[in-house]
Amino acid sequence: MNPPYDRIEIIALGAESREDLQKQVKDAAKQASGTAAIKQLGETSRRAFSENAPLRLLIADTVPGQIREKLQIAENWLNAPEKEANPVPPEIFYGNRASEGKLAFLFPGQGSQYVNMGRSLVTHFAEAGPIMKMAETVFDRNPSLRAHLYPPETQEKDEERSRQEALRSTDVAQPAIGLVSRICLSVLARHGVLPAAAAGHSFGELTALCAAKSLDENDFLTLAAARGRFMALAGKNSGESGQMMAVRAGAKQIEELIRTHRADVVLANRNSPKQQVLSGPRQAIEQMQEICRKNRIMAKPLPVSAAFHSRLVMDAAAPFQELIANTKFHRQQIPVYANTTALPYPDDPDAVRQLLGGHLLKPVDFINTVENMYADEIRTFVEVGPGAVLSGLVRQILGTRPHAAFSVDASAGRQPAVLDMAQSLCRIAALGYPAQLHRWPSASPDQALLSVC
Structure with missing residues (x-):
């Protein structure tokens, strides 16, 4: 459960010179003497702010606790001699140049879920209501999707573990992640933050297609629920659902070990230069775990229901392909980079269906997806969804290449989701990208727009 808080405020300051910014921060620190004053300061500063200002400094935190303190920290930092080149203090968002390159959204897949993810976004933003209602209708089960996501608070450790385990189930996790990611997307859109491109990881590719307007709202939520349901049943007919395992090593090293030992596994996820994921029959995964141990490679089985992105989920792929064949796809409004090819999806709807239909069976090449996005001048990667x-x-x-990468849920539940979102908007604006901060809501959490219990 998130820690208690009053309300979240954003202070956004823009200036032509360092001297002007110093004065604005000093004046703001003096004004920040209480809740009402800070609220007025926030509203006034957000209306006046422009991401085109030569210098930009933004702060987001609880009122009245931390705002004044952070303004004083920012004032001290700005007053320090520039030659000392002091780093920007934590949670002070500062920019002194125009945005560099394009901004893209990334959408997470299964494994990012946790109980209460996005909870305070639901109570703060009216956009969440219709999305939640539609997702509940599509999910149409008892317990409801809302009950899985936002159960009553408990102090019982066994009950907490049980709730996390229930949410981890593939048929619940995927529609839940899709719902929360879509709510995060709507909050960003409310503030005029729009991507130049999108990509997802595994399940997240569906959300990316929704973000690009290739899928409408209902079709996205329907596919999200069906994908989770089909994948939860994968392998049940054959009696072998398989397993997945994360390994901390380079792809070439792992591929060589697979070839040398003729292991019946596939490199299912190329996640980063140092992290890969294997899929295969349970016995083969256990064999690879022992091989990794002997080669001093960290390897950890993953708590998933089947060997995703391998032949063992053919039972899920067939009905999913049939559902896709009857789903209307629109031309993407922005490029969506596919996990399978690491290239943008084609425009032709039938080609989209074919590529997405084979997605469950084929590996995720996240490394080359990011590399190709970077080659296409994406420099800021915003993760939209839980974790x-x-x-x-x-x-x-x-x-070390120039870039920015951060999540709108950076704390993954350690602080209120609405504070994570506010700080992400500050970061986006500080980087010089458009953000309509005057649209930040003034309602406090006790004026909930939607019940989550």
């Missing part, structure tokens, strides 16, 4: 796994992988892939 921060993909943004971490992007940083591993791109290394």
Whole structure:
């Protein structure tokens, strides 16, 4: 459960010079004397802010606790001699140049879910209501999707573990991640944050197609629920659903071990230069785990229901392909990079169906997806949905090359989701991308727009 908080405020300041910014921050720190004053300061600053200002400094936190303190930290930092080149203090978002390159959205897949993900977004933003209602209708089960996501608070450890386990089930996790990712997407759209391109990891590719307007809302949520349901049943007919295992090693090293030992596994996910995921029959995965141990490679089986992105999920692929064949696809409004090819999806709807239909059986090449997006001038990667796994992988892939990668759910539940979102909007604006911060809501959490219990 998130820690208690009052409300989230964003202070956004833009200036022509460092001296002007110093004065604005000093004046803001003096004004930040209480809840009402900080609210007024926030609203006024957000209306006046422009991402085109030569210097930009933004702060988001709880009121009245942290805003004043952070403004004072920012004031001290700005007053320090520039020659000392002090790094920007944590949670102070600062930019002094125009946006570099294009901004893209990345959407997470299964494994990113956790109980209460996105909870405070649901209570803060009216956009969440219709999406939640539609997802509940499509899911149409008891317990409901909302009950899985936002159960009553408990202090019982066994009950907490049981809830996490229920949400981890593939037929619940995938529609739940899709719902929360779609709510995050709607909050970004509310503030005018729009991507130049999109990609997803495994399940997240469906969300990316929705973000590109290739799928409408209902079709996306229907496919998300069906995909999870089909994959949960994968392998049941043959009696072998298989297993997946994460390994900490380069792809070439793992491929060589697979060839040398003729292991009946596939390299299902090329996640980063140092992380891969294997899929295969349970016995073959156990064999590879022992091989990895002997070669001093960290290997850990994953808590998933089947060997995804391998032949063992053919039972799921066939009905999913049939459902896709009867789904209407529209021309993408932005490029969506496919996991299978690491290239943008084609425009032709039939070609889209064919590529997406084979997605469950084929490996995820996330490394080359990111590399190709970078080659196409994407420089800022925003992870939209629960957790921060993909943004971490992007940083591993791109290394020291100029880029920014972060998640709108950076704390993964350690702080309120609405604070994570506010800080992400600050980061986006500080980088010089458009963000309509005047649309940040003034309602407090006790004025909930939608019940989550």
